[in-house]
Amino acid sequence: MKTILIKCGGSVIDQLSDDFFTSLKELKKSGYQLVFVHGGGPDINEMLKVMGVEPVFHNGLRKTTAETLNIVEMVLSGKTNRKLVQLLSKHGLSAVGINGTDDQLIQASIIDEENLGLVGNVQQVNSDLIHLLLEKDYIPVITPLGSTEDSKKLNINADYAAAAVAKSLNVEHCMFATDVEGIIIDGKVASLLEEDEVTHYIEEGQITGGMIPKVTSALAALDSGLKSVMIVSGKKAFYQDETLKGTQIVKKQEVIK
Numbered sequence: 001m002k003t004i005l006i007k008c009g010g011s012v013i014d015q016l017s018d019d020f021f022t023s024l025k026e027l028k029k030s031g032y033q034l035v036f037v038h039g040g041g042p043d044i045n046e047m048l049k050v051m052g053v054e055p056v057f058h059n060g061l062r063k064t065t066a067e068t069l070n071i072v073e074m075v076l077s078g079k080t081n082r083k084l085v086q087l088l089s090k091h092g093l094s095a096v097g098i099n100g101t102d103d104q105l106i107q108a109s110i111i112d113e114e115n116l117g118l119v120g121n122v123q124q125v126n127s128d129l130i131h132l133l134l135e136k137d138y139i140p141v142i143t144p145l146g147s148t149e150d151s152k153k154l155n156i157n158a159d160y161a162a163a164a165v166a167k168s169l170n171v172e173h174c175m176f177a178t179d180v181e182g183i184i185i186d187g188k189v190a191s192l193l194e195e196d197e198v199t200h201y202i203e204e205g206q207i208t209g210g211m212i213p214k215v216t217s218a219l220a221a222l223d224s225g226l227k228s229v230m231i232v233s234g235k236k237a238f239y240q241d242e243t244l245k246g247t248q249i250v251k252k253q254e255v256i257k
Ligand SMILES: Nc1ncnc2c1ncn2[C@@H]1O[C@H](COP(=O)(O)OP(=O)(O)OP(=O)(O)O)[C@@H](O)[C@H]1O
Pocket: 008, 009, 010, 011, 012, 038, 039, 040, 041, 042, 158, 177, 178, 179, 180, 182, 183, 184, 185, 206, 207, 208, 209, 210, 211, 212
């Protein structure tokens, strides 16, 4: 069976539309099985504020101290994951929430302890648990935390975690659902961007902030052999008449001779 990985941005979880869930049901009807990885930026920042901790970002990644990591896990696992699982269930889609540290699902190593603290790079994905759930027709909803070889917990950027899980499952499509309809260039949503264009628009400052880890992990996913990566809106229908809507990112557009 073909699989679609959807990274659901924390930016849009509270704004997911009924049309978004209709698109998910359409995908299931078209024969795809679904796997989710979720973010949770706004929920984490809200809790950090309550706890009096200032969020710090370095190259779009959240600097994570031991204190921040505890808050991140509490919020992502205890609040954001629950919210998404409940929303899916409410729309008739059976979902089960799991944590990237369950059964060493996401194996990671520290990227740059000095500047980022307890933030990990995905080394390997153990997809056994995901397959077990998919076999029973459950939608796995994964919280992006990982563990090191010596069982230390790490915070993993959700976009990178999504791309790594997508690669391990050899998915048909990897989609990043977020609070915009796609990548906006010169004021308009681009329907297709090649790798060179993405790099150029980052340098030009048209692709910034939270869009950077998204496009970077999208390009890494394409490098690892995935066919399609898309940025789609969580606020609208993104799949209609068997067509995905948003910005598709490709390595290089095929030239038809
Ligand atoms: N060229 C661009 N086109 C569209 N959005 C862009 C662009 N450059 C930067 N962005 C920003 O990227 C944001 C989406 O990334 P963001 O990290 O905020 O959300 P998310 O990844 O969906 O949520 P979370 O990080 O909580 O999982 C958009 O809301 C927009 O502000």
